[in-house]
Amino acid sequence: MTHFIKPIKFLLISLISLSLYGCSDHSPEAMLDNYLYRLSNAIDVEQGEKIDIPVRPLFPHRRNRKIEIPDMREGLLDVLKLKECQLTSLIAERNSSLGKVYRPSLKMRYEIEFLKRLNHCITRLEAMSNPDQELITLTSELYSIKTRHIFKEVWNGIYTSESIEKNFSRKFQPLPLQDDASTSASINALKQISDFLQQDFFKPQSDQAQLIQLEEAYKVLFVNNSGPKLFSSLELLTSKLSQATDMINLRLSGRPLCFNQRPGNQAQIMRNVFYKYYIGEVQPYIAQSHRYSDRWLKLQLKIYERLAGLNVPIHGSMEQYVTQVVSQSSQGSIWMDYINARDKHTQAWQNLLKQCGMMPTKTN
Structure with missing residues (x-):
């Protein structure tokens, strides 16, 4: 009877293998x-x-996507260390060891916040009973310079970010047959970026919540890689x-x-x-x-x-x-x-x- 066992065992192994292959x-x-x-x-x-x-x-090389912007840490920027503009902490953050190597999205976030605070500062200085005209002139000059570059900062914050780069890679990886909801989450993250771009970057009011949500959107795009x-x-x-x-x-x-x-x-x-x-x-x-x-x-x-x-x-x-x-x-x-x-x-x-x-x- 043992001569029947091997064929049956082989048949069972073959059927299991075929089943596993079909599922894999x-x-x-x-x-x-x-x-x-x-x-x-x-x-x-x-x-x-x-x-x-x-x-x-191939997604264009980063050097062809990045827009060069003059660094404004010296000279005219020093005047804003005055407490009147409440920018000391923000400037200190940017000049820290971590601030000097900000990833593009954080650099964009810094520049937007800086511009909004500067706008608010100018409005407040002009409303004083005895305004400092020299300070108003200097801050207005800096505001004008920052305004000319803000959209370049936003472009760099989006199109030189690792999250966006990763989503335009040439890796071949189709959507799975069963929807795992990750792509839907990525689309919602993109919508957050799109909505963010519709705002007026020159308003004094700073929407910190929206800027923080933007970082979360970048994380979703990076992880899901849709x-x-x-x-x-x-x-x-x-x-x-x-x-x-x-x-x-x-x-x-x-x-x-x-x-x-x-x-x-x-x-x-x-x-x-x-x-x-x-x-x-x-x-x-x-x-x-x-x-x-x-x-x-x-x-x-x-x-x-x-x-x-x-x-x-x-x-x-x-x-x-x-x-x-x-x-x-x-x-x-x-x-x-x-x-x-x-x-x-x-x-x-x-x-x-x-x-x-x-x-x-x-x-x-």
């Missing part, structure tokens, strides 16, 4: 490859060569849908799957693939990727266009990158390539289903 690759790539495999068998067309997923453009996931999902869908479209069109250009719109057994198999795999698996992933990417790109464009509208000197490489990667209207951009691939695939399925008289109706 629950990824968008595996789901889409399975769809291509099912489609290929259903319409009797070889899958052909895979369409490579392109490597998206940008590469969204771009990778769009690129993955573009590649796989284009491959599937080529297969369907190849079948449509050859021997009909159905004659006189009469579906046979093979057409029924094709219909099953359409509903079970395309509608049941691929479409939900398309919908999730589309919804999140659309919101993400719209916010990124809103942030970029807000700053561009403030006449900051933007390097040409950054403008080109936005056109190629972030734009939702430029031909050849990641978004437009995805939209074209999605629409062509939808049309291919419609043509195939029409040939077999199987176009879905409202009652299907």
Whole structure:
């Protein structure tokens, strides 16, 4: 009887291994490859060569994104050590060992707070019964200089931050099939940055809470790293849908799957693939990727266009990158390539289903 034990043991191990293998690759790539495999068998067309997923453009180097701003720690700044402006502690913080190596977001936060306090100081000095005209002149001169540079500081605070850089990396990491809510949190963080840019940076009132929330938004963006996931999902869908479209069109250009719109057994198999795999698996992933990417790109464009509208000197490489990667209207951009691939695939399925008289109706 022992000669039966080894085969049974081997069979059980094999079944367990297959089960584990099937569970271990629950990824968008595996789901889409399975769809291509099912489609290929259903319409009797070889899958052909895979369409490579392109490597998206490199985010411009930091030296091309950073705007150089004159340092104002000496000379004119010394006058503000006077208690009248209540800037002593803020200046001391900036001149500390930690302040000298502020990350971009904190440097931006410092400059905004400095400008607001300075504005408040000038207003208060002018309201005094016996104002110090020399101090008013000096502080007004400094305020004018700081005002000219504040939007450059804001640009640097956003586009040279590690959080934003990380979200434009070229790492290939598509969104998971199951939504883990991290992308939604990242989109909310981007909205906080966008809302922050709508404020009037010259008002004396300082919204400390908003500045603190901004740092939290940066942390969310850094940890979740949603940008590469969204771009990778769009690129993955573009590649796989284009491959599937080529297969369907190849079948449509050859021997009909159905004659006189009469579906046979093979057409029924094709219909099953359409509903079970395309509608049941691929479409939900398309919908999730589309919804999140659309919101993400719209916010990124809103942030970029807000700053561009403030006449900051933007390097040409950054403008080109936005056109190629972030734009939702430029031909050849990641978004437009995805939209074209999605629409062509939808049309291919419609043509195939029409040939077999199987176009879905409202009652299907």
